[in-house]
Amino acid sequence: MxxxxxxxxxxxxxxxxxxxxxxxxxxxxxxxxxxxxxxxxxxxxxxxxxxxxxxxxxxxxxxxxxxxxxxxxxxxxxxxxxxxxxxxxxxxxxxxxxxxxxxxxxxxxxxxxxxxxxxxxxxxxxxxxxxxxxxxxxxxxxxxxxxxxxxxxxxxxxxxxxxxxxxxxxxxxxxxxxxxxxxxxxxxxxxxxxxxxxxxxxxxxxxxxxxxxxxxxxxxxxxxxxxxxxxxxxxxxxSDKVKNLVVIPYVSMHGSTQRMVEYINHSLAEKNIEVRQFNLPVTDLGKLAISLVDAATIIIGTPTVHVGPHPVALNAANLTNALRPKLQFASIIGSYGWNSKMVEKISDMIPNLKVEILEPVLCRGYPREQDFDKLENLARSIETRHKQLNIL
Ligand SMILES: Cc1cc2nc3c(=O)[nH]c(=O)nc-3n(C[C@H](O)[C@H](O)[C@H](O)COP(=O)(O)O)c2cc1C
The missing domain is CATH 3.60.15.10 (Ribonuclease Z/Hydroxyacylglutathione hydrolase-like)
Known part of the structure; x- marks a missing residue:
């Protein structure tokens, strides 16, 4: 041309x-x-x-x-x-x-x-x-x-x-x-x-x-x-404005973390909070980054692998930390088999995010009633925080 x-x-x-x-x-x-x-x-x-x-x-x-x-x-x-x-x-x-x-x-x-x-x-x-x-x-x-x-x-x-x-x-x-x-x-x-x-x-x-x-x-x-x-x-x-949006980058090997993500997604949507869910192994990271521009909250979903988070979730946490979005709140949800340090490891990886960490939810194996109750509490905390910011 x-x-x-x-x-x-x-x-x-x-x-x-x-x-x-x-x-x-x-x-x-x-x-x-x-x-x-x-x-x-x-x-x-x-x-x-x-x-x-x-x-x-x-x-x-x-x-x-x-x-x-x-x-x-x-x-x-x-x-x-x-x-x-x-x-x-x-x-x-x-x-x-x-x-x-x-x-x-x-x-x-x-x-x-x-x-x-x-x-x-x-x-x-x-x-x-x-x-x-x-x-x-x-x-x-x-x-x-x-x-x-x-x-x-x-x-x-x-x-x-x-x-x-x-x-x-x-x-x-x-x-x-x-x-x-x-x-x-x-x-x-x-x-x-x-x-x-x-x-x-x-x-x-x-x-x-x-x-x-x-x-x-x-x-x-x-x-x-x-x-x-x-x-x-x-x-x-x-601008400093964030939107009534929760971004959930997650990975699940056998479906347990996936079920938790589905639960909280539906619970947040019922509370009129927009959710964007990203299954990391098949996600265009650019789409995730676009959503992070405006989102008020991030929830990272990951199973425990060799005591820490799944490597794909680590990568997403690292990228999010590097991009420094104006997120206000963060949490971590996921499943483990016997012993997990993934909350500590992810928290250590996101020092650039000036976020309040909301009570993480970990469950042993597949999630049950008591785990759904904890996810419901997390969704309610997010609802309260978004209302306090006048974005909901
Ligand atoms: C490669 C591999 C390593 C794992 N390492 C751990 C571990 O160190 N600690 C632990 O509690 N569970 C460990 N697990 C068990 C998973 O965390 C557990 O199966 C979990 O329920 C998987 O969640 P998902 O169904 O969302 O993939 C490991 C599983 C796999 C496949």
Whole structure:
């Protein structure tokens, strides 16, 4: 696909990765992704914003076939899916300089072996004149590495936000078309990549509120020509508000923990509390992460395996701890045969979660009446807590 113009002399190029199904060797991508690069032909200087994943360099090179000269390549973010083709580009365009933040400069040297003297470090607020247009560098750290910058063209009021506001979505549409599809993809992206940096993202959003933005051009997914859609979504996700939602990631080898999960799910639903249940061995972890963005409560369900939790539940607890969702309450339920330390082990694994731990429920073997009574009590505690938060 050729580069397409989003504003006079500003083109969206890059590669659409329809087939990619896993990112960071961890997170499923049900709808693929894209690596967007933007070409700006100023009256005096020509600039490329970002590149593509190294596996797709040939697509970008094809798009640049008729571009004989590049003055600058701006690297918003040193990660390989955006900067991985820069080494090839600087060979093709030996006169081009790479622009990055000070930290980005070091990372481009470390990760991509780009010679230091090829890179110019720009400070927050510094501008680059292209003749008829200006590019302003805005430091937006931790969306999602510490070096990340956005750039802004005041003449057109376009923000190039790199990963910030991005969505893992392969689409031939230039602009956001199906908002519910993009919302889900952007929320998945936020949940997996941005959520741990919620407080810093708040500051980045405040910083951007000083700019008039007509268009957001991210480095993954389609361009937002109605930027309020994604800015408002981000404001909601980073807010302190939680929803009347209980997330239950669980695993069960022989059905005992499964029965407990079913019981508490139904009990909570009867109390008008929304429940999302995730059977971990067959779960898309991205879906779990999306639910964690808003949930008030998590219940981890696991059988005891070698005294501790099942390894799959350990993985989910570890991931949840790393993502730092704004959960308020947590509990653990599950079955054991003779001796269990899984409550202690899971509790030790989630220090980043600022949650009140509600009385866990463990049962020996298959759950019976007394176990269901304890699960009922747990459901009632959750109901009380959600009412206290005014979310039920
Ligand atoms: C590989 C394996 C290791 C286990 N290790 C323990 C253990 O260390 N302590 C214990 O109390 N039960 C242990 N159990 C027993 C299970 O916790 C018990 O069967 C439980 O009811 C399984 O729950 P589930 O039906 O939800 O899988 C083990 C079971 C398996 C299969």
């Amino acid at each position: 050729k580069m397409r113009e989003i504003k006079k002399n500003i083109f969206k190029g890059g590669a659409i990765d329809w087939d990619r199904r896993l990112f960071d060797s961890l997170i499923p991508l049900p709808d693929g992704t894209s690596y967007n690069a933007y070409l700006i032909k100023g009256s005096e200087k020509t600039v490329l914003l970002d590149s593509v994943d190294p596996a797709m360099t040939h697509i970008l090179l094809e798009q640049l076939k008729t571009v004989s000269h590049l003055d600058y390549i701006i690297s918003h973010h040193a990660e390989q899916d955006h900067s991985g083709s820069i080494p090839v580009l600087i060979e093709k365009y030996p006169g081009a300089k790479v622009i990055a933040s000070e930290k980005g400069k070091g990372m481009l040297v470390d990760h991509l072996c780009i010679p230091e003297d090829k890179i110019i470090a720009f400070k927050d607020g510094e501008t680059l004149s292209l003749g008829d247009r200006t590019i302003k560098v805005i430091s937006t750290p931790w969306v999602h590495w510490p070096e990340t910058i956005s750039t802004y063209i005041p003449e057109d009021e376009i923000l190039f936000s790199c990963d910030f506001f991005g969505s893992h979505l392969a689409t031939s549409e230039l602009y956001v078309d199906d908002t519910s599809q993009v919302y889900e993809a952007a929320k998945r992206y936020y949940a997996e990549i941005m959520m741990p940096f919620r407080t810093i993202i708040k500051k980045n959003l405040e910083k951007l509120s000083g700019y008039s933005i007509k268009m957001i051009a991210p480095s993954h997914g389609p361009v937002y020509n109605e930027p309020d859609f994604i800015i408002d979504a981000y404001k909601d996700w980073i």
